[in-house]
Amino acid sequence: MIASERLGASQAKVLDYANSGDVPGGDKTRVVGYGAVAFVKPQAGAGSAEAPFSLSAREKDELLKIARMSVESAVRDRKQYEYSPAGFDALAQERGAFVTLKEHGQLRGCIGYVSPFKPLYVTVRDVAAFAALRDTRFHPVSASELGALDYENLGPFPDAPRARRQRDPRRTGWPHHEARRHRGSAASPGSGRRKVGPHHLSRRDLL
Numbered sequence: 145m146i147a148s149e150r151l152g153a154s155q156a157k158v159l160d161y162a163n164s165g166d167v168p169g170g171d172k173t174r175v176v177g178y179g180a181v182a183f184v185k186p187q188a189g190a191g192s193a194e195a196p197f198s199l200s201a202r203e204k205d206e207l208l209k210i211a212r213m214s215v216e217s218a219v220r221d222r223k224q225y226e227y228s229p230a231g232f233d234a235l236a237q238e239r240g241a242f243v244t245l246k247e248h249g250q251l252r253g254c255i256g257y258v259s260p261f262k263p264l265y266v267t268v269r270d271v272a273a274f275a276a277l278r279d280t281r282f283h284p285v286s287a288s289e290l291g292a293l294d295y296e297n298l299g300p301f302p303d304a305p306r307a308r309r310q311r312d313p314r315r316t317g318w319p320h321h322e323a324r325r326h327r328g329s330a331a332s333p334g335s336g337r338r339k340v341g342p343h344h345l346s347r348r349d350l351l
Contacts, residue, residue, distance in 0.1 A: 145183065148183035149183070151185075152185045153183035153184050153185050154185070154186060155183070155184050155185070155186055156181050156182070156183055156184075157181065157182045157184060158179060158180070158181055159180040159181065159182055160179070160180045161177070161178070161179045161180075162177075162178055163175035163176060163177045163178065164176045164178075197234075197237070197239070199234055200234075203232055203234055203235060206232055206235065206265075207235065207241075207264070207265070207268050208295055210225070210227055210265055210268050210269050210272070211243050211268050211269070211272035211295045212272075212293075212295055213225050213227070214227075214268070214269040214270075214272040214273050215245070215272050215273060215275075215276045215285065215290065215293065215295075216290050217273075218272075218273035218276060218277055219276055219277065219284075219285050219286070219287055219290060220287050220290065224269075224273070225269055225273075227265055227269060229263070229265045232265070234264070235263065235264045235265040236263045236264070236265065237260075237263065237264055238260040238261060238262060238263055238264070239260045239263075239264040239267060240256065240257040240258045240259050240260045240261075240267060241256055241257065241264060241267045241268050241271065242254060242255070242256025242257075242271060243255065243256065243268060243271045243272040243275045243295060243296075244275070244295070244296045245272075245275050245276060245285070245293050245294070245295060245296075246293070246294040246296060247289065247292050247293060247294065252275075252282060252285065252289075252293065253274075253275035253276055253279040253281075253282055253285065254275055254279065255271045255274040255275040255278065255279055256271050257271060272295070276293075
């Protein structure tokens with residue numbers, strides 16, 4: 145996918161989709177899905193091309209707030225953070241995103257969805273809580289750590305080619321393998337299981 149994007153392919157077309165139950169005698173109650181997708185360059189002068197998706201500084205700040213409130217609600221109260229995107233129409237669009245948690249510059253958790261199957265604000269809310277509590281490479285974040293967390297690298301995907309080119313997996317812990325349990329991805333280059341401590345909130349790494 146990254147190689148295709150760097151060659152100028154910014155659109156994806158589903159060529160076919162099937163599952164193991166489609167074969168003669170296949171069991172439809174337990175299936176594995178298969179898809180064929182082509183990554184293509186947009187046609188010159190095509191009027192149907194979507195405008196690139198982007199967020200304002202205010203919207204990025206709001207996503208940071210959603211991530212922080214979601215983690216605090218999940219860790220402290222064991223509840224899902226409830227949020228309404230009123231006044232933030234862009235956050236209601238279906239987008240994938242990642243949330244990376246750090247302490248003392250060290251990775252503390254990273255979970256995300258590449259595929260856009262939820263509204264962006266829901267994606268950020270959910271993966272932030274997952275990064276804090278369900279990234280199995282680390283112990284769950286404790287209430288005493290909440291003020292120490294630094295939230296970074298909130299998507300959105302797709303339509304963020306510049307951001308994808310700028311990812312440095314050694315710094316962010318962006319995806320390398322599927323975390324099926326969360327229907328998303330989690331990764332870290334040799335981070336190991338470790339505890340780490342205080343940081344400030346920053347917007348400079350938001351996309």
